[in-house]
Amino acid sequence: xxxxxxxxxxxxxxxxxxxxxxxxxxxxxxxxxxxxxxxxxxxxxxxxxxxxxxxxxxxxxxxxxxxxxxxxxxxxxxxxxxxxxxxxxxxxxxxxxxxxxxxxxxxxxxxxxxxxxxxxxxxxxxxxxxxxxxxxxxxxxxxxxxxxxxxxxxxxxxxxxxxxxxxxxxxxxxxxxxxxxxxxxxxxxxxxxxxxxxxxxxxxxxxxxxxxxxxxxxxxxxxxxxxxxxxxxxxxxxxxxxxxxxxxxxxxxxx
Numbered sequence: 388x389x390x391x392x393x394x395x396x397x398x399x400x401x402x403x404x405x406x407x408x409x410x411x412x413x414x415x416x417x418x419x420x421x422x423x424x425x426x427x428x429x430x431x432x433x434x435x436x437x438x439x440x441x442x443x444x445x446x447x448x449x450x451x452x453x454x455x456x457x458x459x460x461x462x463x464x465x466x467x468x469x470x471x472x473x474x475x476x477x478x479x480x481x482x483x484x485x486x487x488x489x490x491x492x493x494x495x496x497x498x499x500x501x502x503x504x505x506x507x508x509x510x511x512x513x514x515x516x517x518x519x520x521x522x523x524x525x526x527x528x529x530x531x532x533x534x535x536x537x538x539x540x541x542x543x544x545x546x547x548x549x550x551x552x553x554x555x556x557x558x559x560x561x562x563x564x565x566x567x568x569x570x571x572x573x574x575x576x577x578x579x580x581x582x583x584x585x586x587x588x589x590x591x592x593x594x595x596x597x598x599x600x601x602x603x604x605x606x607x608x609x610x611x612x613x614x615x616x617x618x619x620x621x622x623x624x625x626x627x628x629x630x631x632x633x634x635x636x637x638x639x640x641x642x
Contacts, residue, residue, distance in 0.1 A: 394489040394490065394491035394496070394499075394510075394512065394515060394516075394517040394518070395489065395490065395491060395517045395518050395519060395520050395521060395522060396487055396488070396489055396516070396517035396518065396519070396520070397487075397488040397489065397490050397511075397520075398520075399459060399460050399461075400457055400458065400459060400460060400488040401457075401458055401459075401460045401463035401483060402455050402456065402457050402458075402483070402484045402485075402486040402487075402488060402513055403455070403456040403458065403463065403466075403467060403481060403482065403483060403484060404453050404454075404455060404456075404480075404481075404482050404483070404484035405453060405454040405455075405456055405470075405479065405480070405481055406452075406453045406454075406479070406480040406482075407477070407478040407479040407480045408478040409477040409478040409479050410453065410454055410478075410479055410480075411449070411454070412477075413473075413474065413477050413479045414447070414454065415562065415563075415565075416564060416565060417434060417470070417473055417565055417566050418432040418433065418434055418447070418565055418566075419432050419433045419434075419435065419547065419552065419557060419558040419559070419565055419567075419568075419571070420432035420433075420447075420556075420557060420558060420559045420562065421559050421562045422447050422449050422454060423447075423449055424449060425449050425450065425451035426449075426451075427449065428448075428500045428501065428503070429446050429447070429448055429500045429501070429502065429503050429511060430446065430447045430448075430449075430503060431444065431445075431446055431447075431502075431503045431504050431555065431556060431557045432444070432445060432446075432447055432557060432558075433445070433547055433552065433557060433558075434466065434469065434470075434566065435547065435565075435566050435567030435570075435571070436543065436566070436567055437566060437567060438567065438570060439546060439567040439569070439570025439571050439574070440542075440543055440544060440545065440546060440567070441540055441541070441542060441543075441544070441545040441546065441547055441550065442462075442466070442469070442542050442543065443458060443459075443462045443465070443466045443536070443542065444458075444536055444540060444557065445457055445458040445459075445466070446458075446503075446511065448500065448513070455484060455486070455513060457488055457511065457513070458536075459536040459537060461536075461537060462536065462537075462542070463483075467481050473566075484513075486513040486514045487513070487514060487515075487516070487517070488511060488512075488513060489511070489512045489513070489515040489516065489517035490502070490508075490509060490510065490511045490512075490517075490524075491509050491510055491517070491522070492509040492510075492522060493509070495509075495510035495512070496510075496512065496515065498512050498513070498514075498515055499511060499512030499515065500512070503555075503556050504531075504533055504555040504556060504557070505531045505533055505555060507527050507530065507531050508524075508527060508528075508531070508533065523614065525612050525613075525614045526614035526615055528612060528614075528619070529586060529612055529613065529614045529615070529617045529618060529619055530586070530614075530617065532551060532584055532585060532586045532619055533551070533555060534550045534551060534584055534619065535612065538595070538611055538612055539584060539611050539612065539619055539621065546570075546571075546574065547571065548571060548574050548575060548580060548583075549580060549582050549583040549584065549621075550583070550584055551583065551584050553575070558571065560572065560575060580624075581623060581624055581625055582608075582621065582622065582623050582624065583621070583622070583624070584611075584619055584620070584621055584622075585619075585620055585622055585640055586617055586618070586619060586620075587610075587617070587618050587619075587620045587622075587638050587639060587640045588616060588617060588618075588638070588639035588640070589610070589613055589616055589617065589618045589633070589636050589637075589638060590616070590636060590637040590638075590639070591634075591635050591636035591637055592634070592635060592636055593610055593613075593633035593634040593635065593636035594610075594634070595610060595611050595612060595613065596609060596610070596611070597609070597610045597633040597634045597636075598610075598633065599620060599622065599627075599631050599632070599633045599638055600631065600632055600633070601626060601627070601628050601630065601631055602628065602630040602631075605626060607622060607623050607626040607627050607628075607631060608620050608621050608622035608623055608627065608631075609621045610633040610636075610638070618638075620633075620638065620640070622640065624642065627640055627642075
């Protein structure tokens with residue numbers, strides 16, 4: 388690696404290997420984004436419930452002979468089990484690849500690809516090794532308003548459009564059917580989002596998960612990841628105003 392490509396190992400990720408002759412067709416009918424052809428780079432995608440709620444998000448890398456699926460370790464076993472349930476008679480294999488995940492900033496080294504969600508998130512590679520974590524990824528995520536698995540993204544609760552998947556290239560509305568597609572398409576085309584993730588200012592201290600209240604004491608949202616006086620918050624846009632608080636902290640937001 389060059390000096391500009393400082394990489395660190397992401398020890399909380401598992402890389403599944405999806406193989407078999409039906410692998411692309413199989414994933415295409417399940418997940419929110421097109422897998423893409425070999426050599427097209429990383430894709431960020433998700434698996435939803437039939438009711439359109441988030442179950443897991445992951446990166447996909449089409450290597451031609453197989454597809455790598457990079458997911459948070461805490462969701463890996465459940466995701467593999469659910470994918471196996473959908474497999475039926477398709478020629479698809481699902482196994483742990485054993486590959487490690489490396490991520491970093493600067494120019495991507497050989498064997499790594501830009502993070503598709505936002506340029507500030509740098510690159511990701513597989514089987515490259517890497518040092519101990521030193522980059523403040525939370526600060527980068529907060530500035531770019533990028534949700535994290537198990538923090539802002541809650542299985543069986545979150546709706547991906549409220550979580551910014553449109554803005555962060557995590558859903559392809561032209562790809563055709565996938566699990567939860569009807570609900571997602573209806574939210575996209577027939578309604579204006581009234582709730583969602585935004586970056587807010589935080590003055591004072593408040594724990595993640597603290598409800599955000601307006602001047603009248605009504606709950607208007609929830610505070611999540613914080614860094615450098617900023618935070619990701621889930622807000623009801625029609626109720627959020629100038630005088631909001633989360634516990635003892637003052638919350639500011641500009642629509």
